[in-house]
Amino acid sequence: MSDLEVQYLRLLEAVLFASAEPIAEKHLADRLPDDADLPALLAKLQGDYAERGVNVVKAGKSWAIRTAPDLASTLTAPKVVSRRLSRAAVETLAIIAYHQPVTRGEMEEIRGVGMSKGTLDVLLEEGWIRPRGRRQTPGRPTTWGTTDVFLDHFGLESLGDLPGVEDLKAAGLLDSGPAIDSYRGSPVAAVDAVDETEETGDGPPEPLDPGDGLEPDVSPG
Amino acid sequence: MSDLEVQYLRLLEAVLFASAEPIAEKHLADRLPDDADLPALLAKLQGDYAERGVNVVKAGKSWAIRTAPDLASTLTAPKVVSRRLSRAAVETLAIIAYHQPVTRGEMEEIRGVGMSKGTLDVLLEEGWIRPRGRRQTPGRPTTWGTTDVFLDHFGLESLGDLPGVEDLKAAGLLDSGPAIDSYRGSPVAAVDAVDETEETGDGPPEPLDPGDGLEPDVSPG
């Protein structure tokens, strides 16, 4: 193979890898220079990957890189469809993380709503929470806490790494306040304010300075 | 290589190919049988792909398969959807990357301005930063650092590959150093202590009282 052909092969490989869906041959041809021999390149690439963990496969007139079929059994988990956790479940998980050990009743009290049956189950199944003991109150309810799997999933070294409420606020996640704050804090509002003064032509005239304001050579007294 | 090793290599290859995100070494280890020599397999795989159109790259303690950087000019993005970061966010990201672990107060000291809302928030949402623990100072503020996703995004193998990091270290610019905040009562320094000031941080400043000339905050000797 010439250097040029090697370069075309690399490009083809990268295009197939990065594509979100199988690519039709004619589109592959568009992505390569005119002098590239697409059928030969595809055949070469298919050969290169034939014995590997992923294969170059043809479906109809389209091409893609796919996991080798024989690995499917070792790689496939029994029930694997990735899914998003419901908002209620995320919030419950957060409350357990921040308030542990915490009982189910306390979670409902903190959230102010009842909890559906499945919420704790999902978290438990995931291995993110575990029973921590029992509260010494009537009915001796189970208390819940998070696991090492939880820490691991979220990239935390310890529970102490969870940012406090003040840090959340500072990070902009806990952005609340009276309406007036959101009014003057928002860039849009600020633009409005400026626009108004612009309508007056020169903007507001220079205010009078009652005291001796800022003098460049003010000396400390 | 034994047949078994080849099989392990194919497994590893399939897992890396199948994921869009970098995968932590420990999770890779989970996917392989106990007798697999992960470092050797990763090194072999990295070598196999060194000259190809896709490469096996390391980002911190995580690994991923990425298209080769030299193909950048010929490989056009399907559609670039990445958002443009504000200047404040870029500066803050650099400070976190080079000074980690670092608290919000320290970031504000370096930039000389209070943190505006939506700065840390955006970096956190990108998955580029993570809480690293707490500083053992009053208020126990959260410290922040970068993630493997950050390294992966910028094509860095480790923090040691940050541009110019050695020079900056040698010049003492990554030390905490005597900042001028310690010599004056700056509004920035006060933010950590009194949280209420943060809420009004973006709002208009307090008007100067009439007749009250602007005095330096440092009492002269």
Next chain:
Amino acid sequence: MAIATDFEDTREATNTAPALSFVVDIDGYEGPIDVLLTLAREQKVDVTRISIVQLADQYLGFVTEARRANLELAADYLVMAAWLAYLKSRLLLPDLGSGEEPTGEEMAAALAFQLQRLEAMQDSGRRLMARTRLGREFFACGQPDPLIRATATELEVTLYDLLKGYADHKRRGTTGTLHIEPSTLYTVEDALLRLRQLVGKTPDWESLWRFLPEGLGGGMMTRSALASTFAASLEMVREGKLRLRQSAPFGPIYLSAAGGEAADEPRTEARAKDGDET
């Protein structure tokens, strides 16, 4: 003022009225240190070898210019100006050697360090952003295999989701009860105090706008100052200390001391369009 936005601010510098061309544009800066750094670069020398006295003069000139041009400066810009004025005096006057205070040289060194450090971080940020980046110059697998679990979990929840979830919960918790928080508005009391001090100084008719304090930062604060100053002026009219004049509905409002020598009509060259729309 630099307005907090998540992403690049593409708006025009709205402070600049078309009639005037300002030398200073405060919108582009990320705070006083950033202004200082820009000025230091303009000295066209290594940041390690800048003249702090010269820099202080330039900054004070910048602030004066900004005020002359009616740009609203945040408090921290003014605090920095005062500090630099003080630092300059410490550098120029002989050190009395009290021992307790940092010397002028120590303060100057701290400032130089902070400038260098910020410059280093700004440069590093730029270099970082200039790197080849995932999704722009190099790419990830375009079609991840859903049958292969990369991690031990199948749920797509990020740390951001978790923290956001807790923050959302907290926020809803806080809105459960209505607390009316003290708002930072310009009070009528403040306006009255200010107006009483100013009125003697204005023999002529002056626009109400001219009596507003500086550095309000626009928006609500300026509106409230306008309203409060107007209310305060009514109070002083009631006391017989002030005269008010408005020649047309929604027209500009003029103030004059009651015992002053001002003519009955405001000057015609007064800014006719000083709108008091609010």
